[in-house]
Every structure is written in structure tokens, then in C-alpha cells.
Amino acid sequence: MDTTRSKDDQQLRELKTQVEELSRALQEMKRRLMLSEKSALLGQLVAGIAHEINTPLGALKSNSDLFMRYTFKIKAMLLDPESPGEVRENPAILKLFAEVEKLNRVNKEASDRIVEIVNGIRRYARKDECAPTQADLHEILNSTLAIVHHELKNRVIVHLSYQADPRIHCFPGQLSQIFVNLIVNASHAIEGRGEIFIKTYNRNSDAVVEIRDTGKGIPQSELARIFEAGFTTKKNGMGMGLALVKQMADNHRGQIEVESAVGAGTTFRIILPAGDLQE
Amino acid sequence: MTGLNEDNASVVLVDDEEMVLTSLSSFLTLETTYDVHTFTSAKTALKFIENNDVDIVISDYLMPEMDGITFLGKVRHVKPEIPRIILTGYADKENAIKAINEVGLYQYIEKPWDNDDLLITLRNGLEKQRLMKKLQEKIEQINKAYADLQGIHKEIVKTFV
Structure with missing residues (x-):
């Protein structure tokens, strides 16, 4: 009898452990699900905002172009050989025009940059594309760089070489999203200042996008696991970034x-075959 | 159009956002001699189009009282010969492209637009309309000539029989 009972107890304990493990796994899945729902919601919100910005941005972009055109016309009228010499040769007027033209150039640059950022955001947020x-590979890279700019500026120098x-x-x-993940990872691998080299080229008919950083590198022992879902070495990492990159x-x-x-840096190469993809 | 002259073409702009209308009309006033009419209400714009000679219409897509595609569909109903252009944000692009076929739009322009691109689209639309008008005139001339010929043919037959 005693042996049967202790056998039962043993089984019970094992079951209990199993239930506990399952419940822990369930908790973890629940946490991930909440995070992914939160990020999907955030994605929708951001896409909506990017869309809303387009109307006022359209007006600003157009107006900054118009200020350049109007300044050009007014200047041509004032500096016309027919207009009086005190106007044409007045250094104060010329100085004012130089200032206005400088500001117009800055406005144009600023609005072009906002357009680029909004393009990047709406492209990135479009997860639902079926x-x-x-598309243009280099345009995608440029709009990606516009949205990760804050992550890199004043710290990481990016070198571009587009040959593909x-x-x-x-x-x-x-x-x-692949490029955002790889560039942000590269930036995180760099402690203090460093460089990222982004290069595109063709290998046979494939397009290759190479992202190389001068960061701390990945130890040989971890290299085989980096694409596993849940594998991470970051403090607050979920271990999803490279798993998603692999999937995509x-x-x-x-x-x-x-x-x-280790100590020299990491190079990722995404090799994209030519030809049309199936829907 | 005032005859076949593109220079004083009558352009109708519709957007519920005043800032877009101000920018577009300022640009067209600076770079063209078009007669520009702006409306924040699609209904008012439709009345204007019914009662006046209009050569081209540009409308925003998302508007509160009537969306741009419904509005341009109505424009087609009253004056099918006027080229219609829709101004659209990125998120509505697919709907806009569908609408090009459904309500027969001439083109779509994406926000934020480029002024030079906008002008090219506008000029091409007006050119298309001018050519269509010319074609219509030629067809009428041919029809008339054909009818005259038929008449002469009958006369000849009558004379000989």
C-alpha cells in the first residue's frame, strides 16, 4: 500500500510541477500578446496621425515653394534695369533678399525632411499590406533612415553606398521593418560613437543590402541563436526583432x-532574389 | 472653356480645408492666367458647375458633407466632358485608384503634392479636354458632310431614275 501511495504522491508532484510550468508559459504568452496588441494599436494610431499631417504638411510644402517663386519674381522686378538706381543698387535691399532667400531654402529643406519622415512612418506602419x-529599394532605405535618425544623430555616422x-x-x-530592426540593432551595438556602413549591390541577379556596424560584435557562441524567437541579450529585449527579420x-x-x-563589429546581408513575388 | 484657349481656363478647386485652397489658388494665380474658383463645400461647387462654364475640377477626397468621389461622380452626371482630378492622402490611395475607373477620373494627386507636378497634371487634363472638344467638332463636321452627301446622292438618283 505504502509504495502505491508514494508512487501516487510522486505523480501528483510531477503533475503539479507541469501545471505550474504551463501556467508560467501561459502568463508569458499573455504578456507577449498584450505587447503585440499594444504595438498594433500604436501602429494604427501612428498611421492615422501620419495621414492627418498630410493636409497641413501639403499646404506648408506648397507654400514654402511659393515663397521661393514669389521672392524670385519680386527680386526680378526690383532689380530690373528699368527700376531706379537707388533701388537696384541699394545694399540694404540686396541684404534683405539674401536673408529671405536663405530662410526660404531652410523652409524648403525642413518641409522636405518632414515629408520624408511622414513617408517613412506610413510605410513602416503599413503592416497589413497583403x-x-x-518599389524602389533606395527610397525605402532613405525613408527608413529618416525615421531612425533620432536614434543615430550626433553619435553614429552613417555611410551610404548605393550601387544596386x-x-x-x-x-x-x-x-x-527589416532595415529599421537591423539599423537600430547596429546602433545599440555601438557603445559611444561609431559608424554604420549601408551598401547595396547586385550579386548575379540578386539585390544585396549590407548593413555593417563598428559595434561590440556578437560572440561566436550566440551567433547560431540570434534568429530564435525569445533569444535576447538586451536588458529589456523581447527577443523578437531578428526573429521577425528572418520571417520577413x-x-x-x-x-x-x-x-x-567581438570588438570589431557585425555585418548583416539581406539577399533578395530578382523577379516577382506571389501574392 | 472659353473657346479653345487654355490660358483663361476656368478651374474649380474643392477642399474643406481653407489652407489647401489658399495655397493652390495662390500657386495658380502666380504661375497661370487661369480663372480659379475655390469652394469649401462640394454642394456649392456643384451648383456653380451646373450654372457656369468650367474646364477642369480638382477635389479633395475626405470631406465632411460629401466625399470627393461622390462629388466628382455628380460632376460627371451633369457635365461628363469636364476632366476630374482627385486630391488624396496616402491611406485613401487604393480607393482613389478604384474610383478612377468607377467614376471615370482623369487623375489622382497625392498629398503632400508637388506644385510642378500638379501644374503638369492640370495642363494635360486641359489639353485632353481641348482635344476631345476638337474631336467632337470634327465628328460633327463629318456627320454633317455625310448627311449632305446622302442628300446629293438622293438628288442624283432622282435625276437619273
């Missing part, structure tokens, strides 16, 4: 190559 489309044929049939939102590269029938040396 059909691949024809930029035409690509892809999910532009997903490509943008798969959606493009793409390959990822990684080379890393």
Missing part, C-alpha cells in the same frame, strides 16, 4: 548572412 508591389539596381518587387512595409526575409524568398567579430 500584396507585393514594385533599385527596382524591386517586394512588401515595402516589411522591407522597411523569408516572405521575400530572401537569405540572411551574418558575420561578426
Whole structure:
């Protein structure tokens, strides 16, 4: 009898442990689900804001262009050989024009940059895209850089070398998310100041996007696990970034190559095959 | 259009946002000699189009009382010959493209727009309308000539039979 009971007790204890483990796993899944729902909601909100900004931004962009055109016309009228010499040769007037023209240039640059950022955000936030489309690889990279600018500025210098044929049939939102993840990771790997080299080129008919950083590098022992969901070495990391990158590269029938040396930096290469993707 | 002259074409702009209208009309006033009419209400714009000669219409997509596609559909109903252009934000792009076929739009322009692109689209739209008008005139001339010919043919037959 005693042996049966202790056997039962043993089984009960095992079951209890199993239930506890399952409940922990369930808690973790619940936490992840909440986080992903939160980020989906945030994505929608951001896409909505980007859309709302377009009307006032349209007016600003157009007006900054108009100020340049009007200044040009007014200047041409005042400096016309027909107009009186005290106007034409008045150094104060010329100085005023130089100032106005300078401000107009800055306004144009500023509004162009906002347009680029909004483009980047709406492209990035478009997770729901179901059909691949024809796009420009370098435009996607540029709009991605506009939205990660705050992460890099004054600390990381980005070097661009675009050599690939930029035409690509892809999910532009997903490509943008791949690049955001890789560039932000590269930036996180850099302690203090450093550099990121972004290069595109063609290897046979494939397009290759290479992102190299001068960061701390990934130890050989971890390299095999970086694409596993849940694997992370960051303090507050979820271990989802590179797992998603892998998934999204798969959606493009793409390959990822990684080379890393501790203390020297890491290179990621996304290899995207030519040709149309299936819907 | 005032005859076949593009220079004083009558342009109707519709957007519920005054700031967009101010910017667009200022640009057209600076760079063209078009006769520009702006409306924040699609209903008022429709009345104007019914009662006046208009050569081209540009309308915003998202508007409170009537969306741009419904409005341009109504414009087509009253004056099908006027080219219609929709101004749209990125999120409505797919709907806008669908509408190009459904209500026969000439073009769509994305916000934030580029002034030079906008002018090219506008000029091409007006050019298209001018050519269509010319074509219509030629067709009428041919029809008339054909009718005259038929008449002569009958006369000839009558004379000989």
C-alpha cells in the first residue's frame, strides 16, 4: 500500500510541477500578446496621425515653394534695369533678399525632411499590406533612415553606398521593418560613437543590402541563436526583432548572412532574389 | 472653356480645408492666367458647375458633407466632358485608384503634392479636354458632310431614275 501511495504522491508532484510550468508559459504568452496588441494599436494610431499631417504638411510644402517663386519674381522686378538706381543698387535691399532667400531654402529643406519622415512612418506602419508591389529599394532605405535618425544623430555616422539596381518587387512595409530592426540593432551595438556602413549591390541577379556596424560584435557562441524567437541579450529585449527579420526575409524568398567579430563589429546581408513575388 | 484657349481656363478647386485652397489658388494665380474658383463645400461647387462654364475640377477626397468621389461622380452626371482630378492622402490611395475607373477620373494627386507636378497634371487634363472638344467638332463636321452627301446622292438618283 505504502509504495502505491508514494508512487501516487510522486505523480501528483510531477503533475503539479507541469501545471505550474504551463501556467508560467501561459502568463508569458499573455504578456507577449498584450505587447503585440499594444504595438498594433500604436501602429494604427501612428498611421492615422501620419495621414492627418498630410493636409497641413501639403499646404506648408506648397507654400514654402511659393515663397521661393514669389521672392524670385519680386527680386526680378526690383532689380530690373528699368527700376531706379537707388533701388537696384541699394545694399540694404540686396541684404534683405539674401536673408529671405536663405530662410526660404531652410523652409524648403525642413518641409522636405518632414515629408520624408511622414513617408517613412506610413510605410513602416503599413503592416497589413497583403500584396507585393514594385518599389524602389533606395527610397525605402532613405525613408527608413529618416525615421531612425533620432536614434543615430550626433553619435553614429552613417555611410551610404548605393550601387544596386533599385527596382524591386517586394512588401515595402516589411522591407522597411527589416532595415529599421537591423539599423537600430547596429546602433545599440555601438557603445559611444561609431559608424554604420549601408551598401547595396547586385550579386548575379540578386539585390544585396549590407548593413555593417563598428559595434561590440556578437560572440561566436550566440551567433547560431540570434534568429530564435525569445533569444535576447538586451536588458529589456523581447527577443523578437531578428526573429521577425528572418520571417520577413523569408516572405521575400530572401537569405540572411551574418558575420561578426567581438570588438570589431557585425555585418548583416539581406539577399533578395530578382523577379516577382506571389501574392 | 472659353473657346479653345487654355490660358483663361476656368478651374474649380474643392477642399474643406481653407489652407489647401489658399495655397493652390495662390500657386495658380502666380504661375497661370487661369480663372480659379475655390469652394469649401462640394454642394456649392456643384451648383456653380451646373450654372457656369468650367474646364477642369480638382477635389479633395475626405470631406465632411460629401466625399470627393461622390462629388466628382455628380460632376460627371451633369457635365461628363469636364476632366476630374482627385486630391488624396496616402491611406485613401487604393480607393482613389478604384474610383478612377468607377467614376471615370482623369487623375489622382497625392498629398503632400508637388506644385510642378500638379501644374503638369492640370495642363494635360486641359489639353485632353481641348482635344476631345476638337474631336467632337470634327465628328460633327463629318456627320454633317455625310448627311449632305446622302442628300446629293438622293438628288442624283432622282435625276437619273
